[in-house]
Amino acid sequence: MDTFEDSKITDVAILGYGGNCFDVADAIEAINSKSQKYRLAGFFDDSDNKKINDKYPPILGKINDAQHFKDLCFVNAIGSTRSFKLKEEIIKRSGINNERFISIIHPRAVVSPSATIKNGTVILAGVNIGPSVAIGHHVMILQNSVIGHDSIIGDYSIIAAGAVINGNVTVKPSVFIGAKSVVLENRTLESNSLLGAGAVLTKDLSKDAIAKGNPAK
Ligand SMILES: CC(C)(COP(=O)(O)OP(=O)(O)OC[C@H]1O[C@@H](n2cnc3c(N)ncnc32)[C@H](O)[C@@H]1OP(=O)(O)O)[C@@H](O)C(=O)NCCC(=O)NCCS
Structure with a gap:
């Protein structure tokens, strides 16, 4: 039987209206398809001339406005090869503290029970996270990537689709790992680097x- 907590629906908004923001919205929808857990209220983005996709909820304001929407939780879709180094600054500037961020894990991702994932992180369909992996805040792991056992993925990093990070790899904060790339085991990627x-x-x-x-x- 559902408890009150189980049946509570959380209102959530996505930071960023570009790149992978609709992938994140679709992951929320996939979670809801089992039983509704989230209501997607909309998006926040700083750009004035975004092409609107009317299949999704509206843009509610600029990222700095988001903190004033007291009933919302947030998830992060900010980050591209151009903006990945700015992600930390954008999130800190937003004034939203980490407790108001949730993590979104697509139901078709496989996550080891011994892996840990912090708030603000998004894990899309087909991703496989191995045993004892530690994933930080505000990380985005795109479709079909593999994170090998004991690896550490630092805050704000972005792992693009189909990347394979082997075991015991350390990815420091704010790293961009390109699509279909491979990182051999035991390697370290220092902060702000791009593969x-x-x-x-x-x-x-x-x-x-x-x-x-x-x-x-
Ligand atoms: C590495 C990267 C950042 C380079 O970008 P850039 O500096 O704008 O590079 P350019 O497109 O100007 O290309 C410069 C040269 O590098 C080559 N090049 C670019 N990307 C390359 C790659 N990934 N692998 C090998 N060579 C590459 C180009 O062919 C070009 O070579 P040339 O000078 O002999 O013609 C980019 O190409 C890349 O791989 N980005 C990641 C894309 C990705 O995974 N996106 C996921 C979306 S979420």
């Missing part, structure tokens, strides 16, 4: 570095 799409990372990646190709350089 290009399709790259194979065989060495550690230093702070602010951009590496592409196989082996990544």
Whole structure:
């Protein structure tokens, strides 16, 4: 039998109206298809000229307005190859504290029971998170990526679709890992670094570095 808590519906809004924001909305919808857990109120975005997709709820305001919507929880869809380094600053500037962020895990993701995931993080369909993985706040892991056992994914990082992060990898905060890339086991990617799409990372990646190709350089 459902308890009161189980049957409570949470009003949620998505920060960001670009890139993967509708993937996040669809993940919320997929969670709701079993039994309704969330009501998607809309989006917050700083841009004035966004192309509106009327299949989804409206843009409710700028990101700095979001904190004033006292009944809403939030999830994060900010982040692209252009904006990934700014994600921390944008979220801190929003004035929304971490307790008001929720994590969204698509029901078709596989997450080890020993993995930990912090608030604000989104995990999309087909992702596989291995044993003892630790995922920070405001991380986005896109479709079909694999995070190997004991890896650490730092706050604000973005793992694009189909990336394979092998075991014992450390991804520091605000890293962008490109689609279909591979990170060999035990490697470290320092903060603000970017690994290009399709790259194979065989060495550690230093702070602010951009590496592409196989082996990544
Ligand atoms: C690595 C990356 C950031 C480089 O971007 P950029 O600096 O704008 O690069 P450019 O498009 O100007 O290309 C510069 C050169 O690098 C090459 N290049 C670009 N991306 C590459 C990649 N991923 N692997 C190998 N070579 C690449 C280009 O062919 C070009 O080579 P040339 O000078 O011989 O013509 C980008 O291409 C990339 O891989 N982004 C990740 C995309 C992704 O995964 N998106 C997920 C969406 S959520």
